[in-house]
Amino acid sequence: MASGPFLNTGGWKTLVTANDSTAQEMLGSIRFENGKIFRYVLAGGTIAASDAVKSSGTTGTTVITTTAAANQKVVGVAETAITNAQYGWITVYGKATCKVVVSTAAGAVLDADSGTAGTLKLAVSGDLNTGDAVAMETGVAAGSLVFLTCL
Numbered sequence: 001m002a003s004g005p006f007l008n009t010g011g012w013k014t015l016v017t018a019n020d021s022t023a024q025e026m027l028g029s030i031r032f033e034n035g036k037i038f039r040y041v042l043a044g045g046t047i048a049a050s051d052a053v054k055s056s057g058t059t060g061t062t063v064i065t066t067t068a069a070a071n072q073k074v075v076g077v078a079e080t081a082i083t084n085a086q087y088g089w090i091t092v093y094g095k096a097t098c099k100v101v102v103s104t105a106a107g108a109v110l111d112a113d114s115g116t117a118g119t120l121k122l123a124v125s126g127d128l129n130t131g132d133a134v135a136m137e138t139g140v141a142a143g144s145l146v147f148l149t150c151l
Contacts, residue, residue, distance in 0.1 A: 014040075017080045020087040027087070028062045036094030037151065039075075043082040050099050050143040051078050051118030052133070053090055064090065067112035067119070071128040074112055074120070076150050092150040095136065097143040104139030110146065120146065 012031065013024045016038050029040040044056040044065040054072045056063040067074060076090035077098045099119040100110065110133040113121035119141070123130035136145040 014089070016089040018088045019080070019082055023087050025087075030092075031089065036096070037092050038089040039092045040087065041076075041082075041090055043084055043086050043088065046084045047078045047082045048118060049079060049081045050097050052076075052098055052112060052120050053078055053118070054112065066117045068114075068117045070112055070114040070121075072112040073129040074110075074132050074148075074150060077133075077146070077148060091148055093148055096146055096148055098133070098146045099141060100135055100139035100144040100146065102139050102141050104135050104144075106135050106137050108135045109133075110135055116141075 025040045027040060031038045042063045044063045047053060047066050052067045052074050053064040053076055054067045055075050056065050076092040077096040078090050079096055082088035101113055101119060101121040104122050109123045109130050110120040111123040111127040111130045113119040120133055132150045133146045133148050136147055
């Protein structure tokens with residue numbers, strides 16, 4: 001299938017909780033639902049629910065893996081688990097539940113954390129890829145509300 005992004009305003013074959021073994025939508029499709037924007041992607045590794053994700057670096061934002069180091073460009077949040085080499089939806093715009101370093105204050109601009117894979121931390125001076133996520137509540141490792149602008 002061709003790589004997106006494509007915006008579909010019609011019906012969808014899958015739910016936003018999909019974990020498909022074969023592509024059921026156009027890879028890279030963008031979907032608006034319940035006040036959020038989602039992108040259909042291929043997991044380049046096992047991704048847990050609430051993980052911040054980044055591009056694999058080889059095929060744009062359609063193949064994604066869990067963030068694992070500071071200054072990695074966050075392209076979205078997997079609100080449901082996606083198995084390695086499976087297809088699913090990530091949230092790219094709007095409210096999402098994401099792993100955030102404990103005690104990160106509400107309103108903080110976030111960046112990928114180098115200490116815990118799939119987790120966001122308070123962005124500090126010198127961080128290169130900030131501004132795509134803002135904490136909406138004090139950080140909780142199991143998942144906190146964030147607002148994403150990863151389009």
